[in-house]
Amino acid sequence: xxxxxxxxxxxxxxxxxxxxxxxxxxxxxxxxxxxxxxxxxxxxxxxxxxxxxxxxxxxxxxxxxxxxxxxxxxxxxxxxxxxxxxxxxxxxxxxxxxxxxxxxxxxxxxxxxxxxxxxxxxxxxxxxxxxxxxxxxxxxxxxxxxxxxxxxxxxxxxxxxxxxxxxxxxxxxxxxxxxxxxxxxxxxxxxxxxxxxxxxxxxxxxxxxxxxxxxxxxxxxxxxxxxxxxxxxxxxxxxxxxxxxxxxxxxxxxxxxxxxxxxxxxxxxxxxxxxxxxxxxxxxxxxxxxxxxxxxxxxxxxxxx
Numbered sequence: 617x618x619x620x621x622x623x624x625x626x627x628x629x630x631x632x633x634x635x636x637x638x639x640x641x642x643x644x645x646x647x648x649x650x651x652x653x654x655x656x657x658x659x660x661x662x663x664x665x666x667x668x669x670x671x672x673x674x675x676x677x678x679x680x681x682x683x684x685x686x687x688x689x690x691x692x693x694x695x696x697x698x699x700x701x702x703x704x705x706x707x708x709x710x711x712x713x714x715x716x717x718x719x720x721x722x723x724x725x726x727x728x729x730x731x732x733x734x735x736x737x738x739x740x741x742x743x744x745x746x747x748x749x750x751x752x753x754x755x756x757x758x759x760x761x762x763x764x765x766x767x768x769x770x771x772x773x774x775x776x777x778x779x780x781x782x783x784x785x786x787x788x789x790x791x792x793x794x795x796x797x798x799x800x801x802x803x804x805x806x807x808x809x810x811x812x813x814x815x816x817x818x819x820x821x822x823x824x825x826x827x828x829x830x831x832x833x834x835x836x837x838x839x840x841x842x843x844x845x846x847x848x849x850x851x852x853x854x855x856x857x858x859x860x861x862x863x864x865x866x867x868x869x870x871x872x873x874x875x876x877x878x879x880x881x882x883x884x885x886x887x888x889x890x891x892x893x894x895x896x897x898x899x900x901x902x903x904x905x906x907x908x909x910x911x912x913x914x915x916x917x918x919x920x921x
Contacts, residue, residue, distance in 0.1 A: 617656040618910045621877055625659025625685055625886045626652050627831065630861070630898040632665050633890070634688070635731065636854050640893040645676070651899040653680040655906065659884055661722065662687035670715055684716040685884045686773070686829065692734075693757025694727035694750040694781070706761045714768045720829040720884070721765055722803055723772050725754055728781040731851050741849070746781045754781075755794035762799025773803040773829040776812065776819075779850025783812035785819065792823055802826040806867055807833025807859050807888065811840065817871050824875075830885040832872075832905070834865030854890055861889040861901045863908030873912045 631648045633639030645665040652660055660682055667673040677684055689709045692698040713721055726732035728744035736744075746754065762772040774795075776788045788809075792802065804827045809816040820827070839858045842848075848856065862869050876885070887905050889896065 617906060618913055620885075620909070620913065622830075622881045623659055623884045624906075624909075625657050625661075625683075625884055626655065626902050627661050627886045627888045628663030628665070629661075630887065630889045630891075630902060631893055632663055633854070633892075634664060635851050635890075636892075639854075639891070640898070643893065648898075649676060649680050649682060651902070652682060655899065655902055657682075657902075657906075659683045659685045659886065661685055661886060670712070674716070684713070684718050685886065686718050686720045686722045687713060688722045688724065688775070690724055690726045690732055691757065691761065692725070692727045693761070694725055694746055694754040695735075696753050699753070699757055699760075702757065703760055703764065707764050710765050710768050710770060713770060718770065720771050720773045720801075720803070722775045722829065723758070723761065724775040724777050725758075725781060727754070729779055730849055731779055743779060743781060743783075750781075751790065751794060755791070758791075758800050759796045762796065762801075766799055771801045771828045772799065773801045775803040775805060775831075776808055777805070778808050778811040778853070783808065785809075785812065785814035787812075788814070788819060788823070792826055797826060800826075801828035803829045803831065805831040805833055805888075806862075806869070806872060807831070807835050807865075807890075810835045810867055811853075811858070816867060817875065820872060820875055824879060827881075827883075829883060830876075830881075831888045832862045832869070832885050832909075833888040833890065834860045834862050834867050834869075836860055836864075837866035855892075857891050857895070859888070859890040860896065861887055861905035863905050864889075864901065869909065870912055870915070873909060874916055877913075877916055
């Protein structure tokens with residue numbers, strides 16, 4: 617494998633679904649970590665199959681020379697009634713990641729989401745967008761959580777995400793405007809940017825100075841168009857194969873990788889597919905994605921040469 621200028625890893629969601637539990641549910645964490653090691657990658661996020669005991673997790677990662685890059689943390693800061701309990705939970709999350717040597721925290725507001733907000737019911741069908749009070753409360757909560765992260769030497773990286781109140785380009789812009797750049801950073805996700813209606817390259821360029829972590833994900837255009845026509849919700853989109861790994865969908869990663877090289881990005885970028893591994897074997901698809909990204913590196917090197 618070519619040496620990438622940034623740190624390349626793979627998310628366990630390629631092997632075991634987080635939102636669609638039946639995807640890869642019989643896959644063991646040993647299989648996931650062995651595959652990541654065999655791919656020549658050295659970073660991953662926490663997965664639901666991984667050991668929860670810190671010492672056991674450290675041992676399994678260490679013997680394969682894999683770093684735990686981050687772990688998703690849902691928050692409900694848009695409702696002030698949840699602020700105190702959410703910050704207490706965030707502190708414990710920070711302590712865990714600090715102990716694991718991670719430096720970034722994948723953070724996402726779940727208020728208003730159909731699938732992640734504990735206040736929603738199964739009979740609802742739309743994401744509830746935030747009003748101004750909700751936006752203000754969200755920003756205050758994220759700033760407070762970001763200060764906690766900073767105290768422990770980590771960065772809160774906000775994950776704009778399909779099916780949530782921060783998925784559209786204007787919502788990403790607003791979140792960046794309302795939050796303190798010293799405490800709140802951005803997790804740039806190419807697939808979720810496209811899903812939310814943005815040009816991923818535009819998001820990358822516009823907010824690059826706030827980006828501290830990256831997910832590289834692709835989108836199958838025809839699947840997304842069908843989902844839009846059918847008014848499918850986010851989880852149904854995953855179940856129907858809207859997402860895939862870089863090089864297998866409609867996103868042109870050439871300018872994205874070029875931008876990262878030109879700006880000398882040195883942080884982590886994790887491969888994500890979030891699709892059924894029974895139909896799209898995780899290791900095989902990750903290997904294809906690596907080869908695709910390597911071809912872009914070679915093109916860039918040729919352009920420079």
